[in-house]
Amino acid sequence: MRASRLLSVLLLLQDRGRMTAQQLADELEVSVRTVYRDMEALAAAGVPLYADPGHDGGYRLVHGYRTRLTGLTHEEAEALSLAGLPGPAADLGLGSVLATAQLKLMAALPNELRDRTGVLRQRFHLDTAGWYARTEPTPHLAAVVDAVWHQQRIRIRYRRWKAPQEVTRTLEPYGLVLKAGRWYLVASHSDSVRTYRISQILRIRILEDHFDRPHDFDLAAHWGSYLEEFDARRYQGEAVVRLSPHIMEQLPDFMEPAVVRAAHDTAGPPRPDGRVQVVIPIESVEHVAGMLLRLGTEAEVLAPTELRALIAKTVAALAHIYGASAGPA
Incomplete structure (x- = not known):
């Protein structure tokens, strides 16, 4: 030293x-x-x-x-x-x-x-963390790194979003990815390569046995394919929306890249008022309703009907709340 x-x-x-x-x-x-x-x-x-x-x-x-x-x-x-x-x-x-x-x-x-x-x-300085997001605590990152370097299997207790929320997994750790300030582990489990968020590892034990990392495994290529598959799994439906020219320019500030890309790829000719009709992928009616409400009067949902109805219902409820509490001018 x-x-x-x-x-x-x-x-x-x-x-x-x-x-x-x-x-x-x-x-x-x-x-x-x-x-x-x-x-x-x-x-x-x-x-x-x-x-x-x-x-x-x-x-x-x-x-x-x-x-x-x-x-x-x-x-x-x-x-x-x-x-x-x-x-x-x-x-x-x-x-x-x-x-x-x-x-x-x-x-x-x-x-x-x-x-x-x-x-x-x-x-020049590179800041990898996303805006409006805190860096996640990753108390087990050092242990994961050690296992990745030495190609040792690990047994983890992991918290996931679906039931049962806490599971135990024995993994062969292939590599680590830093995405928008968050660390992810790419590892093999039950003969398939999966992704685990490091902050969701509750406990970890490095096992004595080693494994052979596939010589043809390309971490960057795998991650790119994983992101494409992730978007395909998430977006199960579509919505037809009419957007103002202003919002079309500002769309990257409000929507995810896959949605922005779809909007520009499907944009039709401008109407007399300058608005364009686009088709965007959606996870669910409830999820996309919140995002589209942020656009205010700059966006109009045309389809599906249940999404248009949900936004109309939400706007009516807001009008009732603020109208009733506004009081005399």
């Missing part, structure tokens, strides 16, 4: 130039006293360090000195695949490994590329 930290100190000074003991302590998440001891150890090992006193002082390397200890370990090389996802990397237990790998990479770059990389890192 200390050897890794000393290397990190050396790479930080090489990459950033002069740094104070407090800056190093904050970067490495250690105490200032630990930084002092590390500096003494580096100086004793022959590293040409200078300590500049004063308020603007700090530690720096002799001008022109560069370490060549920039080779990546297997763990660091793997962590670089998550270089744009520091949050998820930390979720997977690779936060410190990723930081060390990035330092080594920066140290190996020529000066002009290193400077440009530093600027890019300050200009």
